[in-house]
Amino acid sequence: MIDDMKLVYLAIPLVCLFAAVIAGLFGRQIGRAGAHTITIAGVATACALSVYVYFDVLAGNTFNGTVYVWGVSDNFPFEIGFLIDNLTATMMVIVTFVSLMVHIYTIGYMHDDPGYQRFFSYISLFTFSMLMLVMSNNFLQLFFGWEAVGLISYLLIGFWYTRDTAIYANMKAFLVNRVGDLGFLIGIAAIYANFGTLDYHAVFASVPEVLGQTIEILPGSEWSIITFICIMLFIGAMGKSAQVPLHVWLPDSMEGPTPISALIHAATMVTAGIFMVARTSPLFEFSETALSVVMIIGAITAFFMALLGLVQNDIKRVVAYSTLSQLGYMTVGLGASGYAASIFHLGTHAFFKALLFLAAGSVIIAMHHEQDMRKMGGLRKFMPWTYITAVIGSLALAGIPPFAGFFSKDLIIESVHHSDLFGSGIAYASVLAGVVITAFYSFRLLFMTFHGRPRMDQHTLQHVKESPMVVVLPLILLAIPSMIAGAMFIEPMAFGDYFTGSILVLPQHDVIGQIAEHYEGQSTVQVVLGFMLHGMLQPPFWLAVGGIFLAWLFYIRKPELPGKVAASVAPLYNVLMNKYYIDDFNQKFFANGTVGLGRLLSKYGDTVFIDGWLVNGSARAVGYFSKILKPLQTGLVNQYAFAMIIGLLVLMTWFLSVN
Numbered sequence: 001m002i003d004d005m006k007l008v009y010l011a012i013p014l015v016c017l018f019a020a021v022i023a024g025l026f027g028r029q030i031g032r033a034g035a036h037t038i039t040i041a042g043v044a045t046a047c048a049l050s051v052y053v054y055f056d057v058l059a060g061n062t063f064n065g066t067v068y069v070w071g072v073s074d075n076f077p078f079e080i081g082f083l084i085d086n087l088t089a090t091m092m093v094i095v096t097f098v099s100l101m102v103h104i105y106t107i108g109y110m111h112d113d114p115g116y117q118r119f120f121s122y123i124s125l126f127t128f129s130m131l132m133l134v135m136s137n138n139f140l141q142l143f144f145g146w147e148a149v150g151l152i153s154y155l156l157i158g159f160w161y162t163r164d165t166a167i168y169a170n171m172k173a174f175l176v177n178r179v180g181d182l183g184f185l186i187g188i189a190a191i192y193a194n195f196g197t198l199d200y201h202a203v204f205a206s207v208p209e210v211l212g213q214t215i216e217i218l219p220g221s222e223w224s225i226i227t228f229i230c231i232m233l234f235i236g237a238m239g240k241s242a243q244v245p246l247h248v249w250l251p252d253s254m255e256g257p258t259p260i261s262a263l264i265h266a267a268t269m270v271t272a273g274i275f276m277v278a279r280t281s282p283l284f285e286f287s288e289t290a291l292s293v294v295m296i297i298g299a300i301t302a303f304f305m306a307l308l309g310l311v312q313n314d315i316k317r318v319v320a321y322s323t324l325s326q327l328g329y330m331t332v333g334l335g336a337s338g339y340a341a342s343i344f345h346l347g348t349h350a351f352f353k354a355l356l357f358l359a360a361g362s363v364i365i366a367m368h369h370e371q372d373m374r375k376m377g378g379l380r381k382f383m384p385w386t387y388i389t390a391v392i393g394s395l396a397l398a399g400i401p402p403f404a405g406f407f408s409k410d411l412i413i414e415s416v417h418h419s420d421l422f423g424s425g426i427a428y429a430s431v432l433a434g435v436v437i438t439a440f441y442s443f444r445l446l447f448m449t450f451h452g453r454p455r456m457d458q459h460t461l462q463h464v465k466e467s468p469m470v471v472v473l474p475l476i477l478l479a480i481p482s483m484i485a486g487a488m489f490i491e492p493m494a495f496g497d498y499f500t501g502s503i504l505v506l507p508q509h510d511v512i513g514q515i516a517e518h519y520e521g522q523s524t525v526q527v528v529l530g531f532m533l534h535g536m537l538q539p540p541f542w543l544a545v546g547g548i549f550l551a552w553l554f555y556i557r558k559p560e561l562p563g564k565v566a567a568s569v570a571p572l573y574n575v576l577m578n579k580y581y582i583d584d585f586n587q588k589f590f591a592n593g594t595v596g597l598g599r600l601l602s603k604y605g606d607t608v609f610i611d612g613w614l615v616n617g618s619a620r621a622v623g624y625f626s627k628i629l630k631p632l633q634t635g636l637v638n639q640y641a642f643a644m645i646i647g648l649l650v651l652m653t654w655f656l657s658v659n
Helices: 002-025 027-058 086-109 116-135 139-157 164-195 200-205 225-240 249-255 258-267 269-279 288-309 315-335 339-366 384-398 404-418 424-450 458-463 469-495 511-519 524-536 539-557 561-568 570-577 579-632 637-658
Strands: 063-073 076-084 214-218 221-224
Touching: 002 027, 002 063, 002 076, 002 116, 027 086, 027 116, 076 086, 076 116, 076 139, 086 116, 086 258, 086 269, 086 339, 086 469, 116 139, 116 258, 116 269, 139 164, 139 225, 139 249, 139 258, 139 269, 164 200, 164 225, 164 249, 214 225, 221 225, 225 269, 225 288, 249 258, 249 315, 258 269, 258 315, 258 339, 269 315, 269 339, 288 315, 288 424, 288 579, 315 339, 315 404, 315 424, 339 384, 339 404, 339 469, 384 404, 384 424, 384 469, 384 539, 404 424, 404 469, 404 511, 404 524, 404 539, 424 539, 469 511, 469 524, 511 524, 524 539, 539 561, 561 570, 570 579
Parallel strands: none
Antiparallel strands: 063 076, 214 221
């Protein structure tokens, strides 16, 4: 049975890889229909098998083992291995389902694009890479998947490579992620140096043996080995999951086609860091310093990135900054040891955020690729299905019960509220403030796009219509879990033993356990109703309602208010419009500074020192000494003999004096 399941585990990522290779190498031969047929069939197969594995895991059939050893160096095996447990199976279903929706949606969105086959190859390859990441049972394979999704995201963000902005965006994403990946690689190297293995379970089992060990980072500064490893791993997560200050790549990645915005920013690449920290909870739990760092960074990201969503006018960038903020919420949950809450929010967020991105893409199609919300309005009359699904996604994002986002977001907020780690007070205030801001910008997008009078030109208005069914169908299929996934999984994921064996939480950090005490002995329905009732009496719910009311007041009731408020707080508004000037600082200090240093080294290091001193200088030295020695070359034998006799006398004198 195990061998049969090994074949199933292998088939899930490999069928996506096979489809990507066929579409990429033989795209011309099989045509557009062939490319989307084989890739959709591959991802659909992976999704169906993932669902099968999911139910098999729920039945108690987990797996952890090596599938293939592809190399050995100095007795260290390089392995392809799978760890299939509840955490992995959940991620597999989320990744393949969202990817399948994106594949179907792409048929309608990219139907006129000349790179149609190439795009399908990329997104199928991306799915393969993400599956290898979440299914790995060792840090080496994790790093392979980690780098592979980074590489393919570079290709997808710069898919329209004739645009300078797209090339700038994909290079920015690539370089920023390399900063995070350097920390991640150092963390993995430190794991191998101190544990002697990269296998998850072997490392986690050996943690007690390493707990007392320290490392001297700076002279006189001793760090716990576990703390050092965790912070290095988290730096990698900061890059992939776009946490401040390594967040700058994600908004610019909107330069890629909308389907990849949903794929990268909903369930896959940006959640890789969240998954990795949850997977390595047996390390993070033994470093409260690392947990506090995680929580504070997440709180900063959740609050300050939400503020940026308030002033964006590009419909995709509003959703992008929303993603940044929600990733901050997940990170805060991880820092509070509410790993289950963060993974729960990862899942619900995957559905409603993919829904919002694809709904934004549907609007962009109808608007002939116009993305400025100031040129939209009144679209609900023309695009009812897109509007209804966008409303569902917005309610889920705002955290209104009974939609999915309410359960997972409230659970994170409650987890932080129960935490007593350093920074938990600031984190709680940040996530509470983020609730009202999230609700405001979510419904700002909805009201500016679908309500009010139409603000587009007459030609566009005459041609606005609902998107084709191949675009609308994924919206409907994503709207369903956006409504019900929270109620379905709140009891097992949060208060049950769903993640037992996958995630470790020490008793002193068990914030979710404290919350669960209020629901002991209750049925799933009682837990859902009780959690909803409790949530509706708490500040987050009323803050969300207040945010929606403010959005209605500003953009429906009194549309002149936004301009007046922006003028009254012009300095703050300019700071937000310029994204806290972080991009400007990076451009001037890092980008221009690197170019300036390169020019300096070219001018003085290469031209003056290497060419001038070493190369030309050595030539001039040879010429100089040649001129000095030239008079000695007379061609007269008697002078040469005399010089030889003098030299011999000098050598004999030195030899006799030494002895």
